[in-house]
Amino acid sequence: MEVTVPHAFKPRSYQLPLLKALDSGVKRAIIVHHRRAGKDKVCFNYMIKAACQRVGTYFYFLPTRIQAKQVIWDNIDNDGFKMIDHIPKSLVANINATELKITLINGSVIQLMAADIFDKSGVGTNPIGVVFSEYSIQRPEIWNFVRPILAVNGGWAVFNFTPRGQNHAFQLLEMAKGLPDDWFTQVLSVDDTGVLTGEDIARERNEGMSQAMIDQEFYCKFIESATSFFKDINEVCTVQDEDCNPIRLYQMGVDLARKVDYTVISIIDLNTFEQVYLERFNQMDWALQKAKIEAVYIRYGRPKGFIDATGVGDPIMNDLATRGVNLEPYIFTEQSRKDLLTNLTLKMEQRLIKLQDNEFLKKELDYFQYELGVNGKLKIKVPDGLHDDTVFGTALSVWELPHKPLRVNQMTQSYQTPGVAPMNIEWGF
Numbered sequence: 001m002e003v004t005v006p007h008a009f010k011p012r013s014y015q016l017p018l019l020k021a022l023d024s025g026v027k028r029a030i031i032v033h034h035r036r037a038g039k040d041k042v043c044f045n046y047m048i049k050a051a052c053q054r055v056g057t058y059f060y061f062l063p064t065r066i067q068a069k070q071v072i073w074d075n076i077d078n079d080g081f082k083m084i085d086h087i088p089k090s091l092v093a094n095i096n097a098t099e100l101k102i103t104l105i106n107g108s109v110i111q112l113m114a115a116d117i118f119d120k121s122g123v124g125t126n127p128i129g130v131v132f133s134e135y136s137i138q139r140p141e142i143w144n145f146v147r148p149i150l151a152v153n154g155g156w157a158v159f160n161f162t163p164r165g166q167n168h169a170f171q172l173l174e175m176a177k178g179l180p181d182d183w184f185t186q187v188l189s190v191d192d193t194g195v196l197t198g199e200d201i202a203r204e205r206n207e208g209m210s211q212a213m214i215d216q217e218f219y220c221k222f223i224e225s226a227t228s229f230f231k232d233i234n235e236v237c238t239v240q241d242e243d244c245n246p247i248r249l250y251q252m253g254v255d256l257a258r259k260v261d262y263t264v265i266s267i268i269d270l271n272t273f274e275q276v277y278l279e280r281f282n283q284m285d286w287a288l289q290k291a292k293i294e295a296v297y298i299r300y301g302r303p304k305g306f307i308d309a310t311g312v313g314d315p316i317m318n319d320l321a322t323r324g325v326n327l328e329p330y331i332f333t334e335q336s337r338k339d340l341l342t343n344l345t346l347k348m349e350q351r352l353i354k355l356q357d358n359e360f361l362k363k364e365l366d367y368f369q370y371e372l373g374v375n376g377k378l379k380i381k382v383p384d385g386l387h388d389d390t391v392f393g394t395a396l397s398v399w400e401l402p403h404k405p406l407r408v409n410q411m412t413q414s415y416q417t418p419g420v421a422p423m424n425i426e427w428g429f
Contacts, residue, residue, distance in 0.1 A: 003088050003090055003091060004088075005048060005049050005052050005088065005091075006045040006046075006048065006049060006086060007048075007085075007086050007087065007088045008081060008085070008086060009041065009045045009086055011042060011045075012038060012042075012193070012195075014037075014186075014188055014192065014193050015038065015042040017184070017186060018031055018042065018046075018158075018184060018186060019042070019046060021184035022046060022050075022156065022158070022184070026156075026182075026183070026184045027150070027154070027155070027156045027157070027182070028156070028157055028158075028176065028182055028183045028184070029156075029157075029158045029159070029183065029184040029185070030158075030159045030160075030172065030173050030176050030183065030184070030185045030186070031043075031158070031159070031160045031185075031186045031188075032160075032161060032162065032163065032173060032185075032186070032187040032188070032220050033160065033162070033186075033187075033188045033193070033220070034162060034188065034189050034190050034193065034195075034196070034217065034218045034219065034220055035162055035217045035218060036195060036196065037188065037193055037195055038195075039133070039160040039161075040071055040072065040075075040083070040133055040160065041077075041083070043060075043131045043133065043158055043160055044060065044072060044083060044086065044131070045086050046158070047060060047110060047129060047131055048086055048087050048110070050129050050156070051104055051106075051108035051109075051110055051129070052091065052104070052106065052108070054108075054128065054129075055106050055107045055108050056108055056109075056126070056127070056128035056129065056153075056155075057108070057109045057111070057125050057126060057127045057128065058108065058109065058110045058111070058127060058128065058129040058130070059111055059113045059127045059129075059130045059131075059146070060072060060110065060111070060112050060113065060130075060131045060133065061113045061114075061115045061118070061130065061131065061132045061133060061138065061142065062112065062113070062114065062115065062133045062134060062138075063114075063115050063116060063133075063134055063137050063138050064114050064115070064116050065100075065114035065116075065117070067114075067134070068100055068112040068113070068114055069100070069112075071083075071133065072084065072100075072112055073097075073100055073112060084102065087102060087104070087110070090105075091104050091105055091106075092104060092105070093105045099111065100112035100113075115132075115138040115139055115142050116139065118139075118142055118145075119145075126149055126153060127146065127149060127150070127155060128150070128153050128154070128155035128156075129155055129156050129157075130146055130150065130155065130156070130157045130158070131157075131158045131159075131160070132157065132158070132159045132160070132161075133160055133161075134160070134161050134162075135159040135160065135161045135169045135172075136161040136162065136163060136164035136167060136168075136169035136170075137161075137164055140168035140169075140172075143157075143172075159172065162216065162217055162220060163216050163220055163221060163222045163223070163226075164216075164226075164227060165222060165223065165224045165225065165226060165227070166222050166224060170222050173185060173187075187220050188220065189218065189219040189220045190218045190219065191219070196218065201214060201218055204217075204218070207378070208378060209378060210226075210370075212225075212226040213226055213227065213370055213378075227369045227370045227371070228366070228368070228369060228370075229341065229345060229368040229369060229370055229380050230344075230345050230348060230365040230366070230368055231345070231348070231349055232348065232349070233348075233362050233365045233366060234362070235351075236348045236351070236353070236354060236355050237354075237355045237356060237357050237358065237361060237362050237365070238354055238355075238357055239274045239275060239276070239354045239355065239356055239357065240356065240357060241276060241277055241278070241356070242269070242274070242276035242277070244276075244299055244300050244301065245269075246301070248269055248270070248271045248301075249270040249271065249301070249303065249406060250267050250268060250269055250270060250276070250300040250301060250303040251267070251268045251270055251303050251304055251305050251397055251398070251401065252265070252266070252267055252268075252296070252297060252300065252303045252304070252305030252306075252327060252397055253265070253266040253267075253268075253305055253306055253307075253393050253394065253395065253396025253397030253398070253399070254266075254293055254305070254306070254307040254308060254327060254393065254396065255308045255389050255392040255393035255396060256289075256307070256308045256312070256313045256316055257282060257389060261282065261387060261389050262280040262281060262282045262387060262389040262390070263280065263281055263282065263284070263289055263293075263389070263393075264278070264279070264280045264389045264390050264392070264393025264394070265277065265278070265279050265280075265292070265293060265296050265393060266278050266390075266393045266394045266396065266397035267296070267300050267303070267397060268353070268397045268398055268401065270401070270402065270405065270406045271405055271406050271407065272354070272405055273347075273352055273353045273354065273398075273401065273405050274353070274354045274355075275353070275354065275355045275356045275394065275397070277296065277300065278355075278356045278358055278361060278390065278393070278394065279296075280360060280389060280390055280393070286316060286319075289316075290316065290319055290320055290323070293320060293325060294320065294323055294324075294325050297325045297327075302324075302326070304327075304328070305327045305328070305396070305397060306327060306328050306329075306330040306396040306397075306399050306400075307320070307327040307328070307329060307330065307396070308330060308332060308392070308396070309329030309330060309331055310330075310331050310332040313329075314329070317329055330396060330399070332392075337380075337392075338380060340392065340395040340396065340399060341368065341380055341391070341395060343395065343398065343399060344391070344394065344395040344398055347398055347401070352401075353398055353401075355394060358390070360387075360390050361390045361391070361394065364382075364386075364387060364388050364389070364390050364391045365391055367382045367383060367386050367387075367388065368380055368381070368382055368388070368391065369381055369382075369383075
C-alpha cells in the first residue's frame with residue numbers, strides 16, 4: 001500500500017524553512033506568524049509525518065479543550081476540508097473523540113491536549129514530539145514538564161504563537177534567537193507572507209480592532225498591554241469618596257448579585273463626572289441589599305440611573321421601585337454588555353470621567369482583555385474565576401451621561417433642600 005504524507009497539504013513558501021529545519025534534525029523551533037497564516041495547518045501536518053516515521057506518542061497542546069476541538073478536531077478549512085483528514089484514513093487504527101486521540105496503524109498516537117488542565121501526572125506517556133499552539137497564552141510551566149522527557153528520548157518541540165506582550169513566549173523566543181544552532185526561529189508579519197491585503201487589515205480596523213491589536217495580530221509586534229481593553233487605568237482612577245453635595249446632581253449604577261459575585265453601587269457627580277461613591281458587597285440577603293441601595297439612593301438626592309434587571313434583578317428592581325427607588329432597568333446580553341464596556345472605555349480614553357482610586361476597580365479593569373476567537377471574532381473577556389462586578393456597576397453609572405458636565409449658575413432658579421439655606425442655581429449644559 002502506497003500512502004503519501006503529508007496528505008492533501010501543500011506548504012506555502014514561507015512555511016518551507018520550518019519543515020526543512022525539522023527534517024534536517026533541528027529539535028526545537030519557534031514560529032511567530034500573524035493571524036490566519038496557517039500555523040496550525042503546517043504544524044499538525046508535520047506531526048502526522050513524524051508519527052509515520054517514528055512510532056511514539058505525540059502531544060498537540062492548545063490553551064483549552066474547547067480550542068483543541070475548534071482549532072484541530074472539528075476544524076474545517078475554507079475549502080471544506082477537515083483538519084484531522086490530513087491523516088489518511090488508511091493509516092488510522094482508532095479514533096477516540098472523548099480523549100481527542102488518534103491511533104495510527106503503526107502504533108503511533110497523536111493526542112490533542114488542553115494546557116489549562118494538564119499537570120505533571122500527564123507526562124508519564126513519554127511524548128516524543130510536541131507542538132505548543134498559541135504558546136503565548138498557555139501555562140509556561142508545561143514546557144518544563146515536557147522538556148526533560150524530550151531531552152532523554154531525543155524528541156522535538158515546536159512552538160507557534162502570535163505575540164501577547166513581552167511575556168514567557170517572547171522570552172523563549174529571545175533565548176532561542178541566541179542559540180541558532182539548536183533552535184529554528186521565524187517571525188513573519190502580513191508584509192512577509194502576503195496572505196492578507198491592505199483591504200483585509202482596513203476591514204479589521206473598521207470593525208473595531210485597535211491599532212495596537214492590529215500591530216500585534218498582523219504585524220507580530222510584541223507590545224505590552226496591546227490586548228488590554230481599558231487603557232491608562234492609573235491615570236483615570238485617581239479620586240476618592242465624596243459626601244453628597246445638596247446643590248449637585250448625581251447618577252447611579254447598580255449591578256446586582258447575592259453570594260459568589262458582588263452587588264456594586266456606583267455614584268457619578270454630574271457636575272464633575274467624578275465617581276464619588278463606590279461600594280461592593282456580597283453574602284448579604286436581598287432585604288439588606290435593598291435597604292442599602294435605598295439608603296444610598298436617598299443619600300444622593302434620588303438620582304437617575306440604571307440597575308441590572310437581568311434574571312433575579314428584575315423582581316429586585318420592582319421591589320425597589322415600590323419603595324420609591326426609581327432606576328431604569330438594564331438587561332444584560334452579550335451585545336448590551338459590550339455596549340456598556342465600550343462606552344466606559346471611550347469615556348476613560350477621552351478623559352471625560354474620573355474614577356475612584358480603588359484597588360478592586362483597578363484590578364477588574366485590568367482583567368478585561370481583547371481576545372480574537374478562532375472564527376476571527378473579537379471578544380472582550382475576563383479570565384474565568386475573576387470578578388468584573390465593580391466594572392459593570394461603574395459602567396452602569398456612566399451610561400447615557402450628559403454630553404458635558406452640568407454647571408451651577410447661582411443666579412436664577414430657586415433650589416431648596418431640607419435643612420439647607422435656599423440658593424439660586426441653574427442646571428444647564
